[in-house]
Amino acid sequence: EFAASWQRAAAGEELDREDIVNLLAAAPGEEEEALYRLADGVRARMAGDEVHLRGVIEFSNYCRRRCCYCGLRADNARLHRYRLMPEDIVAVARQGVELGYGTIVLQSGEDPWYTAPVLAGIVREIKKMGVAVTLCVGERPREEYALWREAGADRYLLKHETANEELYARLHPGMSWQERLQCLQWLRELGYQVGSGNIIGLPGQTLADLADDLLLLRQLDVEMAGLGPFIPHPATPLAGEPAGSLELTYRVVATARLVIPFAHLPATTAVGTLAPNGRQKALQRGANVIMPNLTPTRYRADYQIYPNKICINEGPEDCRYCLEGMVRALGRRLGRGPGHTLKPIPA
Ligand code: 5AD
Numbered sequence: 001e002f003a004a005s006w007q008r009a010a011a012g013e014e015l016d017r018e019d020i021v022n023l024l025a026a027a028p029g030e031e032e033e034a035l036y037r038l039a040d041g042v043r044a045r046m047a048g049d050e051v052h053l054r055g056v057i058e059f060s061n062y063c064r065r066r067c068c069y070c071g072l073r074a075d076n077a078r079l080h081r082y083r084l085m086p087e088d089i090v091a092v093a094r095q096g097v098e099l100g101y102g103t104i105v106l107q108s109g110e111d112p113w114y115t116a117p118v119l120a121g122i123v124r125e126i127k128k129m130g131v132a133v134t135l136c137v138g139e140r141p142r143e144e145y146a147l148w149r150e151a152g153a154d155r156y157l158l159k160h161e162t163a164n165e166e167l168y169a170r171l172h173p174g175m176s177w178q179e180r181l182q183c184l185q186w187l188r189e190l191g192y193q194v195g196s197g198n199i200i201g202l203p204g205q206t207l208a209d210l211a212d213d214l215l216l217l218r219q220l221d222v223e224m225a226g227l228g229p230f231i232p233h234p235a236t237p238l239a240g241e242p243a244g245s246l247e248l249t250y251r252v253v254a255t256a257r258l259v260i261p262f263a264h265l266p267a268t269t270a271v272g273t274l275a276p277n278g279r280q281k282a283l284q285r286g287a288n289v290i291m292p293n294l295t296p297t298r299y300r301a302d303y304q305i306y307p308n309k310i311c312i313n314e315g316p317e318d319c320r321y322c323l324e325g326m327v328r329a330l331g332r333r334l335g336r337g338p339g340h341t342l343k344p345i346p347a
């Protein structure tokens with residue numbers, strides 16, 4: 001079964017749900033190696049050898065949501081909460097631009113303290129620096145997304161988390177999968193380059209669910225997909241659940257490269273958290289992007305979405321030079337410029 005689906009992928013045929021499940025089920029050894037070889041080749045052809053760095057500023061860990069897997073959930077009273085002031089966010093972004101990043105990602109919990117006009121002002125200031133700006137601040141009304149787009153925001157990251165609507169409902173009290181997709185649809189209509197993605201190894205999740213994740217990403221025609229393993233956080237309802245499998249995560253990343261060949265695929269921090277060489281391996285198995293942390297060191301430990309997150313004691317320049325070394329050691333090179341969408345006809 002694997003061999004037939006691999007052949008179809010190698011021939012560039014459109015993969016169906018069954019093919020995707022077959023690829024995700026690749027056995028350790030020859031099958032996995034064949035999958036990774038194919039994905040790395042498609043990555044080289046579609047994305048080239050450039051690895052794009054996106055400097056991420058985790059500017060607030062306040063969150064109004066209660067996602068069952070996330071350490072920032074509103075119920076986590078043990079967490080020390082912080083907010084960077086708008087002028088500080090702009091200053092950190094400037095530091096990122098000076099470090100050579102072509103994209104600044106503004107990420108936070110869902111924190112209404114940052115009203116739409118406040119965030120629009122921050123976006124405007126950063127856009128003056130000549131870089132791409134990605135927003136990652138969760139679900140907001142369409143008008144707010146529109147305002148930020150007018151302010152110059154280029155991209156928006158909103159993971160669908162899981163394509164299994166029932167699992168989504170269980171893990172996101174008070175939220176709706178339909179509303180999430182509505183937000184993604186609005187972002188698309190407003191002309192954002194859209195990033196989505198999902199968690200791998202959630203309790204109760206099957207390979208068919210993961211195949212549905214990749215099919216949804218293809219249907220959404222995403223410019224980017226963040227794919228990371230589930231890592232149980234002690235202060236959440238999923239504390240006792242097993243972590244997602246690193247090997248399965250690699251298979252999902254590799255298969256994603258085959259299903260959505262033009263998408264930017266980051267080697268996620270979560271992969272780097274489960275294994276010291278995790279991000280390197282992801283970059284050799286389909287990924288072409290890394291998202292270095294730009295957050296000032298004193299706040300990093302408090303942005304623990306999951307435990308043992310890497311780079312907690314490092315500063316912005318540490319991650320910058322660490323990653324340049326990593327990219328070079330792999331025989332690849334740093335991306336120049338903003339690293340916009342790889343699609344043949346940009347949105
Ligand atoms: N393990 C893995 N990923 C997680 N995320 C949140 N909590 C966890 C966890 N425990 C991911 C979600 C979210 C992103 C900010 O982090 O996909 O969208």
Ligand code: FES
Pocket residue numbers: 292293310311314318319320322323
């Ligand atoms: Fe932060 Fe390597 S990426 S130290």
